[in-house]
Amino acid sequence: MTQPGPGAPPAEPEAPPPPHPIVARLRERFGEEAIEIEEINGQLVARVGRERLIEVATFLRDDSALRFDHLADVTAVDYLIYNPAGGPPGEGRLPRFDVVYHLYSIALNHRLRLKVALDEDDANVPSLTGIWPSANWGERETYDMYGVTFAGHPNLTRILTPDDWQGHPLRKDYPLIEEEIEFTETLPRLNLPLRPVHERSKVDG
Amino acid sequence: MADTVAARPGTTLVEEDGKLLLNMGPQHPATHGVLRLVLELDGEIVVSCRPVIGYVHTGIEKTYENKTYHQDVTMTDRMDYLCPLSNNLAFALCVEKLFGIEAPPRAQVARVILAELTRLNSHLVWLGTQALDLGAISVFLYCFREREMLLDIFELCSGQRMMTSYIRPGGLYYDLPDDFAEKVEEILRVFPPRIDEYEDLLTNNELWRDRTIGIGKIGPADAIAWGLSGPSLRASGVNWDVRKSEPYSGYEKYEFDVPLGTNGDVYDRYMCRMREMRQSLRIIRQALDVLPGGDFVVHDHKIAFPSRTELATSMEALIHHFKIATEGYRVPAGEAFVPVESPRGEMGFYIVSDGSGKPYKAHVRAPSFYNLAAISKMAEGLYVADLVALIGSLDPVLGDVDR
Numbered sequence: 045m046t047q048p049g050p051g052a053p054p055a056e057p058e059a060p061p062p063p064h065p066i067v068a069r070l071r072e073r074f075g076e077e078a079i080e081i082e083e084i085n086g087q088l089v090a091r092v093g094r095e096r097l098i099e100v101a102t103f104l105r106d107d108s109a110l111r112f113d114h115l116a117d118v119t120a121v122d123y124l125i126y127n128p129a130g131g132p133p134g135e136g137r138l139p140r141f142d143v144v145y146h147l148y149s150i151a152l153n154h155r156l157r158l159k160v161a162l163d164e165d166d167a168n169v170p171s172l173t174g175i176w177p178s179a180n181w182g183e184r185e186t187y188d189m190y191g192v193t194f195a196g197h198p199n200l201t202r203i204l205t206p207d208d209w210q211g212h213p214l215r216k217d218y219p220l221i222e223e224e225i226e227f228t229e230t231l232p233r234l235n236l237p238l239r240p241v242h243e244r245s246k247v248d249g
Numbered sequence: 250m251a252d253t254v255a256a257r258p259g260t261t262l263v264e265e266d267g268k269l270l271l272n273m274g275p276q277h278p279a280t281h282g283v284l285r286l287v288l289e290l291d292g293e294i295v296v297s298c299r300p301v302i303g304y305v306h307t308g309i310e311k312t313y314e315n316k317t318y319h320q321d322v323t324m325t326d327r328m329d330y331l332c333p334l335s336n337n338l339a340f341a342l343c344v345e346k347l348f349g350i351e352a353p354p355r356a357q358v359a360r361v362i363l364a365e366l367t368r369l370n371s372h373l374v375w376l377g378t379q380a381l382d383l384g385a386i387s388v389f390l391y392c393f394r395e396r397e398m399l400l401d402i403f404e405l406c407s408g409q410r411m412m413t414s415y416i417r418p419g420g421l422y423y424d425l426p427d428d429f430a431e432k433v434e435e436i437l438r439v440f441p442p443r444i445d446e447y448e449d450l451l452t453n454n455e456l457w458r459d460r461t462i463g464i465g466k467i468g469p470a471d472a473i474a475w476g477l478s479g480p481s482l483r484a485s486g487v488n489w490d491v492r493k494s495e496p497y498s499g500y501e502k503y504e505f506d507v508p509l510g511t512n513g514d515v516y517d518r519y520m521c522r523m524r525e526m527r528q529s530l531r532i533i534r535q536a537l538d539v540l541p542g543g544d545f546v547v548h549d550h551k552i553a554f555p556s557r558t559e560l561a562t563s564m565e566a567l568i569h570h571f572k573i574a575t576e577g578y579r580v581p582a583g584e585a586f587v588p589v590e591s592p593r594g595e596m597g598f599y600i601v602s603d604g605s606g607k608p609y610k611a612h613v614r615a616p617s618f619y620n621l622a623a624i625s626k627m628a629e630g631l632y633v634a635d636l637v638a639l640i641g642s643l644d645p646v647l648g649d650v651d652r
Contacts, residue, residue: 085346085585113473114489116588116595117614126603128582146586146599146614150473150489157586178476181622189310204303204651213311214610220315 064088066156069109074100089157094169097160101175104147104156112147112156115172118182119144120190124216136216140164143192145172145179162192171197189214264289268296275304279382279637282647284621288633295636298628300621306651313611317577318344318418321611326412328613329649331374334367334403335591337416342497343587343598344418347580348552352498353544356420360498361536362433363406363416364589365529369440370399371592371644372522372529376447379519379641383460388450395443402432418578419553420546433537437530444526451519461516465627465639468513475623478616479594480521481643485513491590503535515642522644552578577606586614593617593644617649 063071066088067081079100080091092100104112121144123137131137145158160169171194172179183194184203191212194200202209211218262270274285283304289296309328313321325340326333338360345351352360377392400410405426407415415422451457467477472485482489490507492500508524510517546553554573555566582604588597594616601610620643628636 085349085583087585089584114478115476116597117586117599117612119599119612121601121610126609128584128601128603144599146597148595150487153494155495155586176476177474177626178619178622181618182476185618202303204306206303213308214314218311220311 066110066154069107070100073103073107087155087157089159091159091161094160094162098170098172098175101145101158101172104158105175109152111149111151114148114150115176115178115182116146116148116155117144118146118172118179118186120186120192120214122190122214122216138163141167141190141192143169143186167192168195169193170195171200173197188212191215267291273633273636275301280640281378281645284640284645284647284650286624286628286636288636290633293632293634295628295631295633298625298636300624302621302647302650304651305647309652310610310612313608315607317606318580318608319573319577321608322417323412323414326414327648328615328652329591329593329596329617329646330411331371331646332367332592333411333413334363334416335589335596337414338364338498339587339589339591339596339598341416341418342589343585343600344580346585346587347583347600347602348418349581350419350547350549350552352420353547354541355425355543356545357498358536358540359421359425359545360416361500361503362533362540363403364498365533365536366399366402366433366436368529368592369436369526370396370403372526373399375522375592375641375644376519379638379644380451380457382637382641383457385450385454385457388447391443391447395440398432398436398439402429402436405429405432417546417553419549420544422546424545425540430537430540433533437534437537440530441527444523448523452523458516460635460638461519461642462514463512464515464635465631465642466512466514467623467627471626472513472623475626476619477594477623478619479590479592480508480518480525481594481620481623483507484510484517484521486511491588491595495588497587497589500532502539503532505532515638518642579604579606580608588614591616593646593649594620613652615649615652617643617645617647618652621645621650 070079070081070090078092078096082089104110121142123140123142125134125136127135127137129137139161141162141164143160143162147156147158162169169192171183173183174196180198181203183197184200186192187194187200188202188204189212201207205213261272264270269290271288271290272285273288274280275283285301287299287301309324312324322337322340325336329336373392373396377389380388403413404410406429407413407422467485469485469487472482473487486509488507488509493507505528508521508528510521550566550569555569559566560570580602582602584601586597586599588595595614596616597614599612599614600608603609624639624643627639631639
């Protein structure tokens with residue numbers, strides 16, 4: 045590789061690469077503000093406010109350049125003790141939850157991850173069962189594991205845990221059963237109405 | 250009252266309009282594990298079918314978050330216990346994506362061979378049990394006879410017949426054994442006539458056709474909307490195979506066809522899987538021919554364990570070994586979703602990493618979970634006896650459904 049000499053003209057600033065067609069199409073329809081789009085590890089991630097979720101999801105499914113016909117998966121992430129934007133270790137992010145939809149277009153072979161951020165005391169999002177029937181069980185699982193509710197879901201009940209189960213197991217403040225629990229200051233709000241396991245082990249011998 | 254039946258396995262109820270609410274399962278041989286179906290019946294006809302799952306839920310995703318990545322590999326086996334190597338592969342690919350690395354060429358080709366052997370293994374269990382459900386006992390015996398050969402290979406590689414944990418982030422757990430190629434050659438030699446034999450018993454068998462053709466139909470649009478994947482989707486004529494559309498581990502280098510059905514019924518799902526087995530053999534043949542030598546795992550001791558020889562000679566290697574064993578390797582912060590084509594369909598891991606040795610979140614896109622969800626749609630209007638054929642044709646593994 046040759047180094048530019050002292051008299052060489054400064055390199056032209058490179059033109060930014062053209063946005064991904066999916067990004068361009070979404071920007072064109074919804075503008076810059078309604079949808080934040082970033083690329084993580086080469087995968088597209090779009091973030092949308094819950095008030096526009098149904099509108100965006102319908103567009104994603106029906107637009108001829110997008111055609112996301114396959115809702116692969118629904119889940120959530122609890123950012124109680126981790127902030128992807130940085131910050132001191134053990135400190136969480138607000139809002140606490142992200143509901144994550146993995147979309148795929150069988151017709152056009154592209155993927156998109158759609159996220160909706162939710163506050164803990166208002167963890168409610170419109171159900172997408174009317175758009176993709178496969179959302180039914182995925183949303184039930186997310187409700188069961190994280191306590192996020194889906195408005196308009198036909199049968200929002202627990203699916204993997206028993207109906208009378210207490211708490212939502214994949215929340216970060218839900219203690220892991222049969223393990224010693226460290227009550228440190230970095231893990232806030234551990235006092236759920238659960239019977240901690242170390243007590244149970246004592247009773248059961 | 251109807252809720253009581255739904256809540257209590259083993260109960261039945263005759264409703265006022267003469268319809269019967271019946272619990273099928275969770276202990277029922279035809280439900281392939283512990284699946285319970287709450288059926289509303291009009292005579293022998295299914296009016297509605299509501300699956301109740303969660304009987305083998307083990308909170309595996311919670312456990313992932315509390316163990317190191319290295320320990321998590323062993324749990325991936327235990328979800329879908331009929332295709333552990335596909336699960337290993339999906340997990341390894343997802344972690345590798347977060348690291349931004351690729352496994353060495355030898356590992357890549359070995360992964361393809363092993364993934365296809367796993368597909369054969371899984372399809373044999375499916376075929377055996379599906380045929381057993383419909384009364385063909387001999388097929389079951391034949392399938393399990395051939396399956397032993399596959400399990401022997403897995404045992405040869407990993408020391409385990411079922412819970413292999415053989416494919417690890419960065420490559421493989423250990424190099425392929427010396428007689429691996431020889432054993433796989435034997436599979437390639439023995440299997441084609443055996444698959445013919447199964448087909449002789451079933452494909453044109455009038456009883457088999459009566460019990461499967463036109464049963465549990467689902468059209469392509471519905472199949473996509475309900476999130477079906479794998480052979481269950483392709484039987485409806487939808488051409489989508491992750492190996493073709495988003496190739497991983499070098500699948501783009503091999504020639505193979507994606508078998509498609511037309512009617513989306515139990516028979517087409519059967520035909521799709523039978524033809525898929527032959528395609529798997531084709532892929533294994535090509536991969537075995539190009540299996541290169543060289544490393545079986547990346548030479549980065551921040552990710553993979555150092556070899557035994559290095560441990561004996563290098564202090565640094567010993568320290569790396571100790572660090573990985575106690576703390577695990579640190580995966581760069583970020584997130585990724587990587588799907589693979591498991592025998593049941595699109596099987597993917599979604600991992601969020603906070604940069605520590607344990608995943609902050611690890612979620613599984615389980616193909617059986619979504620395939621099974623569609624059963625309430627497909628079961629309407631079937632006879633109870635045909636429902637048994639339908640369950641088998643979706644090939645659900647309850648360990649995968651409940652996790």
